[in-house]
Amino acid sequence: xxxxxxFKSGRxxxxxxxxxxxxxxxxxxxxxxxxxxxxxxxxxxxxxxVKRIERDLIEPSIIEHHGKLxxxxxxxxxxxxDSPVEAVRCSIVIQQNLVGRNASxxxxxxxxxxxxxxxxxxxxxxxxxxxxxxxxxxxxxxIADPGQVYISGGIYEQIKHKLVCGYESLGDRKxxxxxxPVRVYRVLPDPAAFHRTRKxxxxxxxxxxxxxxxxxxxxxxxxxxxQPYGKVGDQASTSVSPPAxxxxxxxxxxxxxxxxxxxxxxxxxxxxxxxQAAPQxxxxxxAKQGEPLPQSASPVAPATSPKTPPASPxxxxxxxxxxxxxxxxxxxxxxxxxxxHQVTIKPFAIGKFPVSxxxxxxxxxxxxxxFTASGKDEAPITNVSxxxxxxxxxxxxxxxxxxxxxxxxxxxxxxxxxxxQTRYWWGDQFQSGMANCxxxxxxxxxxxxxxxxxxxxxxxxxxxxxxxxxxxxxxxxHKNYQGAPADGSAWVESECASHVIRSGxxxxxxxxxxPSNRDSYDTNVRYPTHGFRVALSP
Amino acid sequence: MKIxxxxxxxxxLTCPSFAAYPQGKPxxxxxxxxxxxxxxxxxxxxxxxxxxxxRNMGVTHAGDNFKNSGHHHLLVDVNDPLEPNEPIxxxxxxxxxxxxxxxxxxxxxxxxxxxxxxxxxxxxYPFKPPVVSEKITxxxx
Numbered sequence: 001x002x003x004x005x006x007f008k009s010g011r012x013x014x015x016x017x018x019x020x021x022x023x024x025x026x027x028x029x030x031x032x033x034x035x036x037x038x039x040x041x042x043x044x045x046x047x048x049x050v051k052r053i054e055r056d057l058i059e060p061s062i063i064e065h066h067g068k069l070x071x072x073x074x075x076x077x078x079x080x081x082d083s084p085v086e087a088v089r090c091s092i093v094i095q096q097n098l099v100g101r102n103a104s105x106x107x108x109x110x111x112x113x114x115x116x117x118x119x120x121x122x123x124x125x126x127x128x129x130x131x132x133x134x135x136x137x138x139x140x141x142x143i144a145d146p147g148q149v150y151i152s153g154g155i156y157e158q159i160k161h162k163l164v165c166g167y168e169s170l171g172d173r174k175x176x177x178x179x180x181p182v183r184v185y186r187v188l189p190d191p192a193a194f195h196r197t198r199k200x201x202x203x204x205x206x207x208x209x210x211x212x213x214x215x216x217x218x219x220x221x222x223x224x225x226x227q228p229y230g231k232v233g234d235q236a237s238t239s240v241s242p243p244a245x246x247x248x249x250x251x252x253x254x255x256x257x258x259x260x261x262x263x264x265x266x267x268x269x270x271x272x273x274x275x276q277a278a279p280q281x282x283x284x285x286x287a288k289q290g291e292p293l294p295q296s297a298s299p300v301a302p303a304t305s306p307k308t309p310p311a312s313p314x315x316x317x318x319x320x321x322x323x324x325x326x327x328x329x330x331x332x333x334x335x336x337x338x339x340x341h342q343v344t345i346k347p348f349a350i351g352k353f354p355v356s357x358x359x360x361x362x363x364x365x366x367x368x369x370x371f372t373a374s375g376k377d378e379a380p381i382t383n384v385s386x387x388x389x390x391x392x393x394x395x396x397x398x399x400x401x402x403x404x405x406x407x408x409x410x411x412x413x414x415x416x417x418x419x420x421q422t423r424y425w426w427g428d429q430f431q432s433g434m435a436n437c438x439x440x441x442x443x444x445x446x447x448x449x450x451x452x453x454x455x456x457x458x459x460x461x462x463x464x465x466x467x468x469x470x471x472x473x474x475x476x477x478h479k480n481y482q483g484a485p486a487d488g489s490a491w492v493e494s495e496c497a498s499h500v501i502r503s504g505x506x507x508x509x510x511x512x513x514x515p516s517n518r519d520s521y522d523t524n525v526r527y528p529t530h531g532f533r534v535a536l537s538p
Numbered sequence: 539m540k541i542x543x544x545x546x547x548x549x550x551l552t553c554p555s556f557a558a559y560p561q562g563k564p565x566x567x568x569x570x571x572x573x574x575x576x577x578x579x580x581x582x583x584x585x586x587x588x589x590x591x592x593r594n595m596g597v598t599h600a601g602d603n604f605k606n607s608g609h610h611h612l613l614v615d616v617n618d619p620l621e622p623n624e625p626i627x628x629x630x631x632x633x634x635x636x637x638x639x640x641x642x643x644x645x646x647x648x649x650x651x652x653x654x655x656x657x658x659x660x661x662x663y664p665f666k667p668p669v670v671s672e673k674i675t676x677x678x679x
Binding site (some may be wrong): 056057060089092093096097099100101102103104105189470479497505507508512519521522523524525526527528529530 | 591599638645
């Protein structure tokens with residue numbers, strides 16, 4: 001049942017071949033509706049948010065759909081795609097994601113893109129494209145409503161039977177500086193929506209009207225009530241926006257709570273205001289546990305100190321040096337583990353245990369890791385993304401001046417096998433008590449994840465290689481070993497949306513604790529059973 | 539006095555928006571999670587693009603704590619009931635789309651399979667009430 005895979009990323013990011021002067025391309029033009037208004041309200045905040053959207057959403061989406069970002073302007077972008085289908089898909093993904101990003105913000109802070117897609121013969125240069133086709137795409141974008149994707153007739157002809165969407169014809173439109181009128185279609189991401197749009201439009205109008213009235217009424221009430229208490233009103237209103245400008249903040253619930261906890265009751269209104277005063281873009285993940293620093297001075301003090309620690313001794317994870325050698329990697333139980341292939345591993349060292357909360361928190365205290373973990377010192381660190389894990393090893397390497405890194409997938413399996421070729425390192429049959437997996441031990445669920453090294457070590461003296469916590473490795477996810485390197489190096493591309501996790505966790509059954517088992521997860525997403533261990537090149 | 543009381547009341551009312559609610563975030567009643575494609579009973583040859591539809595809520599990156607938004611999880615051949623107070627499991631039959639994907643290329647072995655979508659919040663917990671799609675059956679030839 002486990003041959004379920006999705007290959008989201010595929011091989012992407014390969015540079016386009018020879019820069020042919022002219023080519024047919026699907027051009028996607030997007031820009032932010034009301035950009036100057038947003039800039040007027042909050043210049044820096046808007047700029048940061050737009051940059052973040054470009055970095056986190058637009059660029060990866062374009063790459064994922066095999067397109068190329070040609071350029072970004074202050075408030076927009078132009079991308080080209082070989083395939084009209086991919087171009088429209090990419091546009092829909094961007095629009096749908098933005099809905100989510102905007103959901104929690106007040107309407108006047110919404111960043112909404114208008115997107116136009118056109119098919120045209122264009123001149124492609126390294127950092128720009130030229131031609132009628134581009135102009136039409138940007139005109140389409142110009143007439144699109146915020147949050148909408150408008151496509152030209154040319155695109156429509158190509159995708160109408162391929163992409164399961166609804167399309168609403170808007171007829172021929174005359175656009176500025178283009179002689180012939182352009183046939184325009186509006187994309188409805190879901191086909192059923194087509195029949196509903198009419199009715200829904202009226203409903204939406206009524207809804208919006210009542211909403212506006214409600215908001216106005218609420219605003220008037222608020223204003224009238226708070227008038228005599230100008231100060232309080234100011235604070236309360238500023239405190240509404242910070243969570244909006246720092247959408248990262250809520251991802252770190254524990255420290256946030258810690259920070260507000262010691263304050264007197266009106267804290268929720270004060271703390272964010274304080275944060276805003278400090279010019280730091282990242283909310284302090286600080287509030288180092290047990291550090292006796294006076295809290296009141298902290299918003300400024302840590303800002304000056306982040307670069308100091310390298311001198312102080314750092315707790316290094318306990319390592320085991322492995323000689324390396326040849327082994328058969330993979331298995332026959334699942335498609336993802338095939339084909340079994342010979343791999344040669346060079347000598348290297350690997351952590352005896354997964355990285356613990358205590359070790360992680362030293363990195364957090366040095367402001368090099370994204371958050372301070374709660375939980376017992378001896379427990380493995382969990383809820384880390386691949387990027388988090390990379391931050392930790394980068395900090396450790398820097399602080400110790402040793403080439404610490406994540407293990408490669410081949411190294412991990414070599415280490416987990418401990419010189420054996422059986423289904424588990426102890427044999428072909430599962431034995432209880434050997435690995436911390438679901439229904440494998442008597443450990444109470446509430447105590448999970450338990451301290452590192454609670455099950456038996458394998459023949460290489462390594463603990464928790466199978467069960468315990470899932471462990472990130474350096475490699476990008478590939479759905480099987482077709483084309484995998486044989487020298488034990490990491491199998492990576494420049495950009496990959498998901499990376500490999502190994503070991504299985506306490507929440508997975510025994511099959512996941514097999515050394516050859518492999519799985520994938522989104523690179524930048526945290527999950528409560530995911531941890532990692534470090535490796536060290538000699 | 540009355541005004542002061544009203545102020546306290548309004549402050550109290552605005553506070554919940556700062557509180558980091560740990561799990562089981564409320565979902566709007568009219569939220570609808572569904573498969574744009576494939577439809578129930580479809581017979582498919584080989585791999586396919588599964589497209590996720592969501593109405594009255596937004597799709598966002600896992601970890602982003604925006605109101606009324608979450609990320610997709612695709613449950614393949616899962617028969618266990620959804621655990622409302624646990625994060626949605628992560629294994630080979632619970633596929634996560636924490637980067638905010640709204641579609642995925644899926645490959646399944648030939649035969650009948652069930653598919654179901656579950657929306658998870660920033661911390662991968664189901665919403666309250668759970669936002670789940672109809673469980674559909676597809677046949678892979």
